[in-house]
Amino acid sequence: MDAAEFRRRGKEMVDYVADYLENIEKRLVYPDVEPGYLRSLIPTEAPLEPESYEDVIKDVERVIMPGAASPACTELETVMLDWLGKMLQLPECFIAGTHGSGGGVIQGTASEATLMSLLAARCKAIRRVQATNSNYSESDVLGKLVAYTSEQAHSSVERAALIGGVMMKQVPADNSYAVRVDMLKKMMEEDKAAGLIPFYFCATLGTTPSCAFDRIVELGPLCNEENIWMHIDAAYAGSAFICPEFRPLLNGVEFADSFNFNPHKWLLVNFDCSAMWVKKRTDIIGAFKMEPLYLKHENQESGRSITFTHTHWQIPLGRRFRSLKLWFVFRLYGLQGLQAHIRKQVALAKVFESLVRADKRFEICAEVIMGLVCFRLKGSNELNQNLLKRITDSREIHLVPCQLSGRFVLRFAICARTTESSHIQQAWRHITQLTFELLQEPSH
Amino acid sequence: MDAAEFRRRGKEMVDYVADYLENIEKRLVYPDVEPGYLRSLIPTEAPLEPESYEDVIKDVERVIMPGAASPACTELETVMLDWLGKMLQLPECFIAGTHGSGGGVIQGTASEATLMSLLAARCKAIRRVQATNSNYSESDVLGKLVAYTSEQAHSSVERAALIGGVMMKQVPADNSYAVRVDMLKKMMEEDKAAGLIPFYFCATLGTTPSCAFDRIVELGPLCNEENIWMHIDAAYAGSAFICPEFRPLLNGVEFADSFNFNPHKWLLVNFDCSAMWVKKRTDIIGAFKMEPLYLKHENQESGRSITFTHTHWQIPLGRRFRSLKLWFVFRLYGLQGLQAHIRKQVALAKVFESLVRADKRFEICAEVIMGLVCFRLKGSNELNQNLLKRITDSREIHLVPCQLSGRFVLRFAICARTTESSHIQQAWRHITQLTFELLQEPSH
Numbered sequence: 009m010d011a012a013e014f015r016r017r018g019k020e021m022v023d024y025v026a027d028y029l030e031n032i033e034k035r036l037v038y039p040d041v042e043p044g045y046l047r048s049l050i051p052t053e054a055p056l057e058p059e060s061y062e063d064v065i066k067d068v069e070r071v072i073m074p075g076a077a078s079p080a081c082t083e084l085e086t087v088m089l090d091w092l093g094k095m096l097q098l099p100e101c102f103i104a105g106t107h108g109s110g111g112g113v114i115q116g117t118a119s120e121a122t123l124m125s126l127l128a129a130r131c132k133a134i135r136r137v138q139a140t141n142s143n144y145s146e147s148d149v150l151g152k153l154v155a156y157t158s159e160q161a162h163s164s165v166e167r168a169a170l171i172g173g174v175m176m177k178q179v180p181a182d183n184s185y186a187v188r189v190d191m192l193k194k195m196m197e198e199d200k201a202a203g204l205i206p207f208y209f210c211a212t213l214g215t216t217p218s219c220a221f222d223r224i225v226e227l228g229p230l231c232n233e234e235n236i237w238m239h240i241d242a243a244y245a246g247s248a249f250i251c252p253e254f255r256p257l258l259n260g261v262e263f264a265d266s267f268n269f270n271p272h273k274w275l276l277v278n279f280d281c282s283a284m285w286v287k288k289r290t291d292i293i294g295a296f297k298m299e300p301l302y303l304k305h306e307n308q309e310s311g312r313s314i315t316f317t318h319t320h321w322q323i324p325l326g327r328r329f330r331s332l333k334l335w336f337v338f339r340l341y342g343l344q345g346l347q348a349h350i351r352k353q354v355a356l357a358k359v360f361e362s363l364v365r366a367d368k369r370f371e372i373c374a375e376v377i378m379g380l381v382c383f384r385l386k387g388s389n390e391l392n393q394n395l396l397k398r399i400t401d402s403r404e405i406h407l408v409p410c411q412l413s414g415r416f417v418l419r420f421a422i423c424a425r426t427t428e429s430s431h432i433q434q435a436w437r438h439i440t441q442l443t444f445e446l447l448q449e450p451s452h
Numbered sequence: 453m454d455a456a457e458f459r460r461r462g463k464e465m466v467d468y469v470a471d472y473l474e475n476i477e478k479r480l481v482y483p484d485v486e487p488g489y490l491r492s493l494i495p496t497e498a499p500l501e502p503e504s505y506e507d508v509i510k511d512v513e514r515v516i517m518p519g520a521a522s523p524a525c526t527e528l529e530t531v532m533l534d535w536l537g538k539m540l541q542l543p544e545c546f547i548a549g550t551h552g553s554g555g556g557v558i559q560g561t562a563s564e565a566t567l568m569s570l571l572a573a574r575c576k577a578i579r580r581v582q583a584t585n586s587n588y589s590e591s592d593v594l595g596k597l598v599a600y601t602s603e604q605a606h607s608s609v610e611r612a613a614l615i616g617g618v619m620m621k622q623v624p625a626d627n628s629y630a631v632r633v634d635m636l637k638k639m640m641e642e643d644k645a646a647g648l649i650p651f652y653f654c655a656t657l658g659t660t661p662s663c664a665f666d667r668i669v670e671l672g673p674l675c676n677e678e679n680i681w682m683h684i685d686a687a688y689a690g691s692a693f694i695c696p697e698f699r700p701l702l703n704g705v706e707f708a709d710s711f712n713f714n715p716h717k718w719l720l721v722n723f724d725c726s727a728m729w730v731k732k733r734t735d736i737i738g739a740f741k742m743e744p745l746y747l748k749h750e751n752q753e754s755g756r757s758i759t760f761t762h763t764h765w766q767i768p769l770g771r772r773f774r775s776l777k778l779w780f781v782f783r784l785y786g787l788q789g790l791q792a793h794i795r796k797q798v799a800l801a802k803v804f805e806s807l808v809r810a811d812k813r814f815e816i817c818a819e820v821i822m823g824l825v826c827f828r829l830k831g832s833n834e835l836n837q838n839l840l841k842r843i844t845d846s847r848e849i850h851l852v853p854c855q856l857s858g859r860f861v862l863r864f865a866i867c868a869r870t871t872e873s874s875h876i877q878q879a880w881r882h883i884t885q886l887t888f889e890l891l892q893e894p895s896h
Contacts, residue, residue, distance in 0.1 A: 011470040018469070022462030026455040032870075038847040116560065117768040127615055147595025150617055164769055167740060171571055171767070173594055173617040272770075280770060296611060323615070323767055324561035325608055326716075326723060403482040426476075 009061075009340065017061055024065075039076040046075055046083035047105060054091040054338040057345075064339045077329065082318050085114055085331035092271070092283055092334065095250045095343055099262045102285040112285040113321040114330045118243035119164035120323060121268035121284040124292060126155060126168045126208055129237030129265070131295035133207035136235070150174060154199050155208040156236075158187045158222055160215040165241065168210075175204075185220035185374060185412065187211065189227050196234065208237045211264075213257060214245025217410035217417075218374035218382050221245070221257050228263020240267045243282070245378050247274035248354070251347050257377075265291065274353075274379070275346060276425060277333050284321075293320045353379040353422045356432050360420055363436045369443065373412050379422035382412065385443065389416035391452065398442045405435045453505075453784065461505055468509075483520040490519055490527035491549060498535040498782040501789075508783045521773065526762050529558055529775035536715070536727055536778065539694045539787055543706045546729040556729040557765040558774045562687035563608035564767060565712035565728040568736060570599060570612045570652055573681030573709070575739035577651035580679070594618060598643050599652040600680075602631045602666055604659040609685065612654075619648075629664035629818060629856065631655065633671050640678065652681045655708075657701060658689025661854035661861075662818035662826045665689070665701050672707020684711045687726070689822050691718035692798070695791050701821075709735065718797075718823070719790060720869060721777050728765075737764045797823040797866045800876050804864055807880045813887065817856050823866035826856065829887065833860035835896065842886045849879045 009017065028035075049071045072080050086104045089112025093103050104111030115121045134149045150173055157165045159178040169176030179187050179195060196206045209231050211222040224240060231238040240261060246269020248254040261267055268284040271277040286292050319325050341349070354377075361376045364383045373382040384392045393416055396409055407418050420435070446452065453461065472479075493515045516524045533556025534549045548555030559565045578593045594617055601609045603622040613620030623631050623639060640650045653675050655666040668684060675682040684705060690713020692698040705711055712728040715721040730736050763769050785793070798821075805820045808827045817826040828836045837860055840853055851862050864879070890896065 011474045014473070015466060015470045018466030019463045022459060022466060025462070026459045029458070030455045036847060037850055038844070040847065117770045119769045120767055123767060130617075145595055146617070147591045150594060151589055151591025170740065171615070173574075173590070279772065280768070296614065323564055323567065324724070325563045326561045328723065400482070403480060403484065406481055 013061075020065075035073075036076065039074060039079065041075050041079070043079050044083070046071060046080060047087055050087060052090070052105065053094050055342045057342040059339045059342070061340065064336055072332075081327060081329045081331070084329075084335060085318065086111060088331040088334040088338070089113065089283060089285065091338060093285060095338075095346075096246070096258065097249075097255055098267070098285060101262075101287050102267065104289075108287075109289055110285060110287045111289050112283060113318050114334075115268070115282040115284050115322055116280040116324075117164075117282050118162070118241055118268055118270055119167065121266070121282050122165050122210060122239060122241055123168040123171060124284070124322060125237065125239035125266040125268075125286075126172050126174070126210075128286070128292045128295045129155075129208040129239070130172055130174060132237065132291055133205065137205060149205070152203065152205045153207050154204045155210070156192060156195065156206065157210040158212055158215065160185050160187075160217055160220060161210060161212050162216050162241065162243070165210045165212075174208075181220065181222075183413075185215060185218050187222040187227065189223065189230050192227060193230055196230075196236075206234060206236055208239070210239045210241055213240055213242035214378060216244075217419075218412055219245060219378050219380045220374065221377070224260030224263065226260075228260045232263050237265045238263060240264045242267070242269040244270065244273050244380075246283075247271060247346075248350050248378055250275075250343065251350055254350075254378075271334065271337075274350065274423075275337070276341065276349060277337050281330050281333055296320050349425070353427065356422045356427060356429065357381050357420075359429060360422075360432050360436065363432070367440065369447075373415065373417045381420040382410070382417050383420065384415065384417050391446075392416045392418065395439075395443060395446055398446060399439065402438070402442065404438050457505075464509075479517075480520065483518060483523065485519050485523070487523050488527070490515060490524060491531055494531060496534070496549065497538050499786045501786040503783045503786070505784065508780055516776075525771060525773045525775070528773075528779060529762065530555060532775040532778040532782070533557065533727060533729065535782060537729060539782075539790075540690070540702065541693075541699055542711070542729060545706075545731050546711065548733075552731075553733055554729060554731045555733050556727060557762050558778075559712070559726040559728050559766055560724040560768075561608075561726050562606070562685055562712055562714055563611065565710070565726050566609050566654060566683060566685055567612040567615060568728070568766060569681065569683040569710040569712075569730075570616050570618070570654075572730070572736045572739040573599075573652040573683070574616055574618060576681065576735055577649065581649060593649070596647065596649045597651045598640075598648045599654070600636060600639065600650065601654040602656055602659065604629050604631075604661055604664060605654060605656050606660050606685065606687070609654045609656075618652075625664065625666075627857075629659060629662050631666040631671065633667065633674050636671060637674055640674075640680075650678060650680055652683070654683045654685055657684055657686035658822060660688075661863075662856055663689060663822050663824040664818065665821070668704030668707065670704075672704045676707050681709045682707055684708045686711070686713040688714065688717050688824075690727075691715060691790075692794050692822055694719075694787065695794055698794075698822075715778065715781075718794065718867075719781070720785065720793060721781050725774050725777055740764050793869070797871070800866045800871060800873060801825050801864075803873060804866075804876050804880065807876070811884065813891075817859065817861045825864040826854070826861050827864065828859065828861050835890075836860045836862065839883075839887060839890055842890060843883065846882070846886065848882050 090103050090105050093112060100106045101108040102110040133153055134146055137149045138144055153174045155169050155174055155176040156179050158181050160181050166176055177195060179192050182188050199206055211224050211227055213221050228238055249258045266286045268282060270282045272279040272281045318327060357376055357379045360381050361372060364370045364372055369385055370383055371386050373384055385395055396418060399407055407420060410417050410419055530548050534547050537547050537556060544550045545552040546554040577597055578590055581593045582588055597618045599613050599618055599620040600623050601620060602625050604625050610620055621639060623636050626632050643650055655668050655671055657665050672682055693702045710730045712726060714726045716723040716725040762771060801820055801823045804825045805816060808814045808816055813829055814827055815830050817828055829839055840862060843851055851864060854861050854863055
């Protein structure tokens with residue numbers, strides 16, 4: 009949607025809201041639908057090609073309004089997570105509208121998804137250990153539980169363990185910054201020998217520093233054998249798995265207990281919208297269910313609606329209607345439009361990579377797989393810190409650094425929907441100009 | 453703002469967004485301001501009387517745009533929580549723009565605020581206990597920690613303890629459904645004698661079932677003496693404390709370590725927006741601080757901006773710009789406009805209360821202090837359940853029940869901005885008509 013159409017559609021939407029408010033007394037106080045009403049009103053999969061805005065907005069009145077905020081909010085979310093799961097070719101066990109026992113939920117951020125998975129795993133582990141060691145108190149078990157994640161994992165993973173009150177160990181990565189099974193297995197064996205209880209592993213697909221991919225195809229079977237909850241955090245890279253050529257990077261997801269990525273990062277959906285799937289709904293609901301009278305409702309025990317509420321799947325009690333964002337984006341772009349967006353941004357990263365490779369003063373520091381290019385000037389960390397300082401001070405482009413194997417590295421990330429090849433060329437000219445000035449200085 | 457003005461302003465805003473997108477390349481990539489720039493650009497307190505929409509929107513370009521998303525997002529939030537804290541007459545120690553060490557943050561929901569306070573209290577308690585018992589492991593301490601809250605408290609409080617892996621005990625309330633100091637003291641003494649470590653008490657001002665107020669004036673000093681973190685959850689009732697006549701209900705907040713209420717419940721701010729204050733910023737930041745290289749920034753250690761980031765104050769890492777909602781609402785209504793809204797809704801609750809009291813078939817079940825009226829038919833729980841079923845089935849109004857002292861009670865809550873006396877009269881006519889029909893039935 010370009011700015012001109014946004015002006016038109018935005019103003020129509022303002023009128024829609026004002027009409028709604030002016031006529032609110034004609035609306036139903038209480039939705040007159042049966043739980044589960046929504047699924048049959050819309051397709052089972054996202055469209056391949058874009059639909060018209062008129063068609064989408066017509067469906068708001070037809071599909072959403074009869075179900076008001078509840079149950080429409082939960083039901084659209086469940087179906088949208090099914091659409092998205094199918095776009096990613098997730099195994100059937102993660103899809104709610106099947107005979108499986110899994111399903112999806114929208115969290116605010118990947119931090120929350122990681123925390124929820126860790127808490128569900130913790131609850132399951134405590135119950136399992138206490139079942140065979142009835143003299144263990146909950147805190148006895150807590151003190152023995154060990155979680156694992158890559159040394160390259162996002163800080164929010166370590167933070168989840170801190171919140172959950174469990175130990176977390178960092179698994180060293182290989183020279184491509186990925187975790188391999190040998191290293192995790194070795195650490196787990198040592199910990200078990202020391203009387204500890206491994207219970208959770210958070211794999212990363214697309215690490216923050218360099219967009220590396222942990223080898224879940226080999227890590228997954230180990231976790232399954234050892235009764236370790238495997239959560240996959242693909243916050244950034246997950247969007248790319250809608251393209252068949254990137255989907256192999258997700259192979260091994262069938263071994264995971266939960267999987268998460270952020271459509272708000274790379275799938276043209278506004279912040280916040282983090283999509284999370286679990287293989288067994290009961291694992292995550294069981295860990296948090298509380299049922300005071302003011303939260304009870306008629307259909308909750310009837311089984312007619314297996315997902316009538318998502319409040320037991322998350323930290324907050326209240327929920328916003330975030331699935332509308334997914335519904336609009338999926339339909340206005342179509343799967344092909346979203347794939348084209350991903351492919352264009354990866355191609356732009358490749359353009360930047362070749363510009364860097366063609367300049368002998370620079371080096372590429374990690375394989376370029378998605379829209380992130382890790383690069384640096386050949387030379388000291390100080391030299392690169394100075395270059396970054398010049399880049400930041402000149403306020404033309406914004407780069408965030410990282411450390412890889414002790415080296416200070418610059419990260420060039422393609423993010424904005426409107427980025428074109430000309431922006432890449434312009435950014436590179438700017439970087440090389442600043443590099444030229446930097447290397448002119450007497451100290452270098 | 454009526455629907456007509458909303459149409460006009462909404463469309464202007466659509467144009468503003470479209471203009472922004474069409475001219476984005478003329479904008480700064482990086483804000484050219486010093487941390488702390490924002491506070492001096494706006495008043496230190498919310499206006500008493502409404503300002504014009506033009507004045508507010510002009511300030512978006514003057515105050516927000518130069519600071520872009522960061523640091524403007526954090527800085528406006530800090531100042532808005534100061535405005536709101538002053539509206540509530542919070543003690544200075546909770547206000548960031550003073551020499552105190554406290555300040556405010558926007559959480560999504562009260563559930564998250566309660567969880568954050570419990571986690572901060574847990575961290576502080578573990579450190580304190582380990583400082584004098586160096587042979588205690590973290591899980592040894594966890595197993596001894598005890599949190600307390602009213603038996604009338606919201607289910608999210610118990611859930612916070614479940615997440616935090618600590619024991620939580622329910623304190624019996626008195627016959628006005630409020631917790632008194634004697635009962636908490638007795639429970640704590642018994643627990644200490646049994647070798648447990650009391651560390652946290654969550655008081656409720658305005659309980660969910662009946663809008664009761666725990667006696668924080670007497671509970672606070674006990675918590676302070678015993679090194680117990682006192683958190684106050686005033687999710688619903690907190691908004692009313694902007695009126696001098698309701699402010700005495702908040703007396704005792706000076707003893708609290710943290711305080712929270714939801715402007716999205718009753719202060720005309722859209723969901724979600726839960727305002728939380730802490731007395732010592734370091735307590736909450738210290739419990740969660742993680743500093744990977746990609747989150748570091750130039751000013752963080754300089755002390756120039758004590759609140760440059762709020763990410764250590766909450767569960768998610770990403771943040772939305774929710775303080776804009778507060779800024780607009782405070783200025784478009786003014787303090788007096790917001791006070792008028794609260795007073796009108798409390799008056800409507802009193803109208804409903806007197807209608808109930810005038811009908812001898814009914815009884816009022818709890819003192820009506822805010823916008824909630826707890827009432828029931830004199831008679832069995834079954835009779836009242838039948839009445840509620842009729843109300844729900846007829847879809848004219850929506851009531852949520854509760855249990856008080858084993859009795860099934862109906863809750864009539866005034867919430868919507870547009871509720872008028874005529875709606876109250878209409879609702880009561882509807883309830884009495886359904887009551888008439890119910891009591892006609894042979895079984896009664």
